[in-house]
Amino acid sequence: MAAAAAAAAAASGSGTPREEDGPAGEAAASQPPAPTTAPGARLSRLPLARVKALVKADPDVTLAGQEAIFILARAAELFVETIAKDAYCCAQQGKRKTLQRRDLDCAVLGLTSAWLELVRCSFTLCFR
Amino acid sequence: MAERPEDLNLPNAVITRIIKEALPDGVNISKEARSAISRAASVFVLYATSCANNFAMKGKRKTLNATDVLSAMEEMEFQRFVTPLKEALEAYRREQKGKKEASEQKKKDKDKKTDSEDQDKSRDEDNDEDEERLEEEEQNEEEEVDN
Numbered sequence: 001m002a003a004a005a006a007a008a009a010a011a012s013g014s015g016t017p018r019e020e021d022g023p024a025g026e027a028a029a030s031q032p033p034a035p036t037t038a039p040g041a042r043l044s045r046l047p048l049a050r051v052k053a054l055v056k057a058d059p060d061v062t063l064a065g066q067e068a069i070f071i072l073a074r075a076a077e078l079f080v081e082t083i084a085k086d087a088y089c090c091a092q093q094g095k096r097k098t099l100q101r102r103d104l105d106c107a108v109l110g111l112t113s114a115w116l117e118l119v120r121c122s123f124t125l126c127f128r
Numbered sequence: 129m130a131e132r133p134e135d136l137n138l139p140n141a142v143i144t145r146i147i148k149e150a151l152p153d154g155v156n157i158s159k160e161a162r163s164a165i166s167r168a169a170s171v172f173v174l175y176a177t178s179c180a181n182n183f184a185m186k187g188k189r190k191t192l193n194a195t196d197v198l199s200a201m202e203e204m205e206f207q208r209f210v211t212p213l214k215e216a217l218e219a220y221r222r223e224q225k226g227k228k229e230a231s232e233q234k235k236k237d238k239d240k241k242t243d244s245e246d247q248d249k250s251r252d253e254d255n256d257e258d259e260e261r262l263e264e265e266e267q268n269e270e271e272e273v274d275n
Contacts (some may be wrong), residue, residue, distance in 0.1 A: 065191040
């Protein structure tokens with residue numbers, strides 16, 4: 001991966017000559033690259049293949065670009081973070097430290113648009 | 129709804145990790161709640177896709193692009209997502225560009241395998257320095273963004 005190669009290159013190129021850095025360079029290459037991007041810019045954790053499957057499930061969609069899939073994945077992550085945090089507020093009001101289903105209902109009620117009613121119904125949806 | 133319903137679920141482990149990182153330490157989540165969030169995330173993607181597709185069709189395009197998705201976010205009243213998503217898109221584009229350059233470089237190196245080893249080494253070191261400089265520039269850009 002380019003990011004790993006760049007990280008290894010940065011580690012080996014940081015002043016010490018290349019030949020001496022043999023073992024250290026290998027160690028740096030085997031470590032996962034540390035995220036150097038701003039918090040909002042972190043690359044998606046959700047597997048793009050699964051997101052792509054969801055996008056393709058829509059019969060009206062012809063094609064979706066790679067960037068679109070990536071942004072959808074990242075947006076879904078942000079959505080999960082948002083809902084979790086809102087639900088936590090509701091749990092705190094109930095003086096609990098474990099998020100429960102009712103906290104999600106409470107979180108969703110806090111958001112107004114119509115599609116969130118769809119989300120609320122989806123809590124009981126079974127995809128199997 | 130779809131031919132293979134199990135494909136519409138997002139991986140539980142990843143969802144759990146995202147939730148845990150969004151919440152302070154010591155906060156737990158019931159299995160039920162986690163499952164509900166996972167389903168909601170799937171519905172979110174489905175709805176966002178449909179919304180984005182409307183924008184694509186309005187623009188008489190058959191391929192969904194990133195702008196369509198951003199427009200969908202605004203439509204769905206998630207304007208707060210737009211800025212972080214734009215940042216993520218830029219980072220993603222940089223990464224893709226880096227990957228492309230890396231594979232092109234590999235191709236060049238492969239073609240020039242017949243050259244002497246010394247010449248290859250010095251060339252690689254030059255490229256490493258270029259990559260370092262690029263990384264530093266990126267970090268500087270990101271610091272500005274944070275400010």
